[in-house]
Amino acid sequence: MNMMSTPNPALALATLSFSGPNARWRTEAMRSHATGRLIHITKGQGRITVAGLTNGYGPNNLIYIPPHTMYGLEVGPTVFAQILTLPDTTGWPDASFHLRLLDVDPQKELVTLMEAIERELQPNGDLRAAHCHFGLLSIFVERQLATRDPATADARRKTAAAKLVARYTTLIAQDVRSDRSVASYAASLGVTPTHLARSCRKTCGRSALSLLNDRVHYEACTLLKDTDLPVKMIAQRLGFRSPAYFTRSFQEKSGQAPRDFRRRSIGFSRP
Structure with missing residues (x-):
């Protein structure tokens, strides 16, 4: 045995x-x-x-x-x-x-x-x-x-901007299937949207809105690729006001409509 x-x-x-x-x-x-x-x-x-x-x-x-x-x-x-x-x-x-x-x-x-x-x-x-x-x-x-020198390891992560953006991305990861705006996240973090946007630019060269939209886009891609959910239901799950708005946003990001993306993604795997 x-x-x-x-x-x-x-x-x-x-x-x-x-x-x-x-x-x-x-x-x-x-x-x-x-x-x-x-x-x-x-x-x-x-x-x-x-x-x-x-x-x-x-x-x-x-x-x-x-x-x-x-x-x-x-x-x-x-x-x-x-x-x-x-x-x-x-x-x-x-x-x-x-x-x-x-x-x-x-x-x-x-x-x-x-x-x-x-x-x-x-x-x-x-x-x-x-x-x-x-x-x-x-x-x-x-x-x-x-073996790393603690005085120099990850020094950039210890800045106030990096700490704020890290907290922001953590909130996005938690609430990705909501319709929260950058202003809503900024309020939760106790800062203005302008300050949050400035911090994101400093740490990664991107806007706060870009980070948020990018995370939502990945979620949309995986739902389209890995499930048979209708586009209408995916839009609803991700907090979009309407399927038409979701389709327009997805096409602006990827250059193709959600249904075309789904058809072309068959056979790909993701890490």
């Missing part, structure tokens, strides 16, 4: 690579997840926005996205990366982190761990072994974080 329990099967690994201009929403549009994500950049460079703060990334970078944290990243033609869905973030930091591995030894160690997880997640692999390698990966991350 096998007395060993099966680990949580939520551990998953997906590839991030350039999918063409019509599929940029799959990586660039702001999104958030109930579970954490770990992004390993192996090739190329670009920009990533996490909790409203934009930074550049390059090869041998490791980026942690905590649960319910808004993020989006540019994935150009030269970029190759992997995104790991974490089954459990107990013991992981509450805030995101961005590790830039400069030495060859940790670079090789990380690649070895990721390859081991990928191998064990294959149909002929062993899920228990994958979770064991994930445990080793968490130890690797803990050791790398311990």
